[in-house]
Amino acid sequence: MLFASTMTVMSGAIIAPALPGISRHFSEHSQVLIQLILTLPALMITLCSPLMGYLADRFGRKPLLLLMLSIYGLAGGAGFLINSVELLLASRALMGIAVAGILSISTTLVGDYFEGSERVRFLGLQSSCMALGGVVFINLGGLLSDWSWRGPFLLYLTGVLLLPYAWAMLKEPRLPGATHADSAQAPARVDYWRTGLGYLIAMLSMMMFYMFPAQLPFLLSEQGEISGMAIGIALSMSALTASIVAFGYGYYKPFFSVMTIYVLGFALAATGFLVVGFTDSYAMAIVGAAISGFGLGAFMPNTTTWLMRITPQRVRGRVFGGFTSTFFFGQFISPIAVAPAVIWLGSLRNVFIAMAVLCIVFAAILMILSKTYLRADSRL
Structure with missing residues (x-):
């Protein structure tokens, strides 16, 4: 299940270094169409994850996961043979649908297989593997792309x-109650208010986290000539620290509530964004990215832990299908949201500062909610 979770990162990270080669091979097509090869899976994950969650609840976790693994391997590997942009986009879209199923079902199975502290530790491992996978697969994809863009x-x-x-x-x-027809048919109650808040936090955290790989290279290039290796080190720093804090989630979670971790996470993310926004130093930019990674790295295991505690098992698949959808929507919308923000605020540096302010506002809101409407969650 850990390896299956890393496949969601592989969907984009692996071919990112090959984009220049793909662009040269299909030189008659526009740059936007070539970039769509990279981003299309994220869009399909956003659109299809809720359906995958429903199908997992309706027809079973294992059969659907096996089907999605098959589609993922065949549709993704087809890019090695395809010689048409249109067919390549179609295979990427199909692979995105498979990723939607893989992440939704693998996360749901964590809740089905594990309980208590064992579940918390595994969720931390899952998030850590996803973050660390981004570092490993980008470099592995780069190595193969030196041989061929198809590699x-x-x-x-x-x-x-x-x-x-x-x-x-x-x-x-x-599933509990599956042996009793009346119990199996009884409606399972979903707490839409708290589930919706978890979805919002997941979307915002991913949108903020994706600012580093999507925007930091442009910010660093404003400071002068910089090598690709130096940019790669800076980009991997936030993913590295995020993987560390996610890996340790099971060890520090017993000492902090879900709400406390959110507040601390937003505070650390705000600190990192401020450092990146105010510094002119490459070294300090890396420090800022690392600090934000420490804050944002805890958000995925924290949100999945919270949702599993408040969601009945029989509807867990569709709830985590929605979670996967909003999580990847944050990735998809991140560059779209930043583009007009740069125009409005005057510079990319100011956008990082504005993100810090947004983090502080959310930390304050969650602190207030933990004392009022979400008082019970402040003890989870």
Whole structure:
């Protein structure tokens, strides 16, 4: 399940270094169309995750996960053979649908298989693997793209290679009350207010986190000539610290409530954004990215832990389908939201400062809610 979770990062990270080669090979097509090859899976994940969650609840977790692993491997690996942009986009869209199912179901299975502190630790491991996977797969994709722009697409075949192991090891969870018809048909109550707040926090945290890989290279280039390796180090720093804090989630969670971790996370993220926004130093920009990573890295395991505690098991699939959708919508919307913000605020540096202010506002709001409407969650 940990490896399946990293596949969501692989969907974009692997081919990112190959984009220049893809652009040269399909030189008759526009740059926007070539960039869509990278971003289309995130859009499909956003659109299809709620449906995948419903299907997982309706037809079972394991059969759907095995199907999605097959589609992921075949549709992703097809890029090695395809020689048409239109077909390549179609295969990427199909792969995005598969990723929607893989992440929704694997996260749901964590809640089905584990309880208590064991679940908390595993969620931390899952988030850590996803963040660290971004660092590893970008470099691995870059290595293969030096051989050929088609090379990185071969890595998607891991979905097919994982299939026999997943079939042998994963067990379909037994839902409580499934042996009693009346109980199985009884409606399961979803707390839409708290679930919606969890979705909003997931979207905002991903939107903020994605500002570093999407915007930091442009900010650093404003400071003068800088090598690609130096930019790569700066980009990987936030992912590295995020993976560290996610990995340790199970160890520090017993000492802090869900709401406290959110408040501390927004405060750390604000500090990092302020450092990046005010500094003219490359070294301090790396420090700022690292600080923000420490704050934002706890958000995914914290949100999944919270949602699992407040969601009935029989509807957990559709709730986490919605979570996956909003999570990746934050990634998709991040560059779209920043573009007009740069025009309105006058510079990219001011956008980072504005994000710091937004983090402080959310920290204050959650602190107030933890003392009022979400008082019960301040003890979770």
